[in-house]
Amino acid sequence: MDNTLAKKFSFRSLVLFSIPNIITMVFMSLYSIVDGICVSHFVGTDGLSAVNIVYPMISIELAASIMLAAGGSSLIARKMGEGRNHEAKSDFTIIVLISLLLGVLIAILSLTFMRPLLGLLGAGSGSLYELCYEYFCILIAFAPAFLLQTIFQYGLIDAGKPALGMVMMILAGVGNIVLDIVFMGSLNMGIRGAAIATVIGYCIPTLFGFIYFSVRKSGTLYFVKPLWNLKTIVQACSNGAAQMVSNLSTAVTTFLFNITVLRLIGEDGVAAISILLYAQYIFTAVYLGYSSGVAPIFSYNFGNGDKGQLKGLLKNSLIFIILCSAVSFAISIVGADGITSIFAPAGSPVYDIAVGGFTYFSVGFLFMGINLFTSAFFTALSDGKTASLLSMLRTLVFLTAGILLLPKIAGVTGIWLAVPCAELLALVLSVACLWRNKAAYGL
Numbered sequence: 001m002d003n004t005l006a007k008k009f010s011f012r013s014l015v016l017f018s019i020p021n022i023i024t025m026v027f028m029s030l031y032s033i034v035d036g037i038c039v040s041h042f043v044g045t046d047g048l049s050a051v052n053i054v055y056p057m058i059s060i061e062l063a064a065s066i067m068l069a070a071g072g073s074s075l076i077a078r079k080m081g082e083g084r085n086h087e088a089k090s091d092f093t094i095i096v097l098i099s100l101l102l103g104v105l106i107a108i109l110s111l112t113f114m115r116p117l118l119g120l121l122g123a124g125s126g127s128l129y130e131l132c133y134e135y136f137c138i139l140i141a142f143a144p145a146f147l148l149q150t151i152f153q154y155g156l157i158d159a160g161k162p163a164l165g166m167v168m169m170i171l172a173g174v175g176n177i178v179l180d181i182v183f184m185g186s187l188n189m190g191i192r193g194a195a196i197a198t199v200i201g202y203c204i205p206t207l208f209g210f211i212y213f214s215v216r217k218s219g220t221l222y223f224v225k226p227l228w229n230l231k232t233i234v235q236a237c238s239n240g241a242a243q244m245v246s247n248l249s250t251a252v253t254t255f256l257f258n259i260t261v262l263r264l265i266g267e268d269g270v271a272a273i274s275i276l277l278y279a280q281y282i283f284t285a286v287y288l289g290y291s292s293g294v295a296p297i298f299s300y301n302f303g304n305g306d307k308g309q310l311k312g313l314l315k316n317s318l319i320f321i322i323l324c325s326a327v328s329f330a331i332s333i334v335g336a337d338g339i340t341s342i343f344a345p346a347g348s349p350v351y352d353i354a355v356g357g358f359t360y361f362s363v364g365f366l367f368m369g370i371n372l373f374t375s376a377f378f379t380a381l382s383d384g385k386t387a388s389l390l391s392m393l394r395t396l397v398f399l400t401a402g403i404l405l406l407p408k409i410a411g412v413t414g415i416w417l418a419v420p421c422a423e424l425l426a427l428v429l430s431v432a433c434l435w436r437n438k439a440a441y442g443l
Helices: 011-042 044-082 086-113 114-121 126-140 143-158 162-186 191-215 228-237 241-264 267-304 305-336 336-343 349-380 386-408 411-437
Strands: none
Touching: 011 044, 011 114, 011 126, 011 143, 011 162, 011 267, 011 305, 011 336, 044 086, 044 126, 044 143, 044 191, 044 241, 044 336, 086 114, 086 126, 086 143, 086 191, 086 228, 086 267, 086 411, 114 126, 114 143, 114 336, 114 349, 126 143, 143 162, 143 191, 143 267, 162 191, 228 241, 228 386, 241 267, 241 386, 241 411, 267 336, 267 349, 267 411, 305 336, 336 349, 349 411, 386 411
16 A cells, blocks of 8 residues: 655645644644633632643653654654565554553552652642642543553554544544533533543544554554564654653643742742643644654655655745744734633733733744754654754753743743743754754755
8 A cells, every 4th residue: 555655745745744733733732721721710720720730740641652652653654664564563553552551550650649749749738739639630540541642643644644633633622622611611520520521532532543553454554463672662762752851841841830930929820821831832732743743754755765855845844834933923922912811811910920921931932843843853863862952952951941040030021031042042953953964864
């Protein structure tokens, strides 16, 4: 069967191929955002703060899933390009099984050490702690489904079926929205309803993926009896290390944002930074959706040795990302009031803090697209070392330094400037890495 990844891509066909995955990633980001909107309206800003306080642990889950999914995807697509199709199917099956086991382990450990974990995250005691506990217990119990939905999403792209992944995630996203309204609104289940709606959303793409890859034996990718090979797991983890580092760093920096804002502004500040981070999730989802959507094409052509195609893919990708960055920045500036009002009523302390922060925070949207794409690009070419270095410096070193240092210099304004400053520094590094590796990849 012909592989969709093998065709010649123009700018238009490349963007069209990526659009289903962009939509997919946007709907994945809606899991957190819809919970935030509904929790804010039905539970209150304390509920919104609780969702953000437990988010670092969700980031750890996401780190594990993205590491295996992105790293495994580049390995699978490259082997397809090299004509090693049965090995690619075996590797995919192994990655699914490892993800399932890892999800079970994360759930067991998190539930066992729930109370000290929440204390470490800053949940404190009283009503805020209870909200965090109720929400997180339900979410973490379904960690296996959380990991597998990401694995299957990347698997559908490798199989040349990104549109199916899009449909799968739209169904999950719509289901999550409807159930949030029903559980928290009609049934008055509080934050517990938000958690139940979210995990049902996890289960929809997970069940779909199991059925699709078990039944569709005529496609380019499906489950086979795995040829167990430790090298496969190590390579997948190595290739996806950059994405893992990025999401682990998100856990750290979200925690630092929370405790810094709590110290300078209080709980209203945590709710306000939550709103800004939700806006960032949407714009980041577009960049990640494009990058992960086209990554298998890069991997396939790298495995096939088609450097001419690689050069064209890189040029067109950079053009698309730059255009999206400009649009994202414009939307965030013009729509700051509207975006904030979705979560908090105009004139409230949370609203005023968030709108004030948007002016500075949104500058980062100009730079982060190139940074995210560059990391994904090196992952696709199995250069996990460069990709990991970029991700670690961008999301851990630069951003952590910004959160810790800038508020001491500029007060509350320094909090909002942390992301733009980190992204600008990372942009310089990304451009330098692309330029330095031009000759190595024939670009």
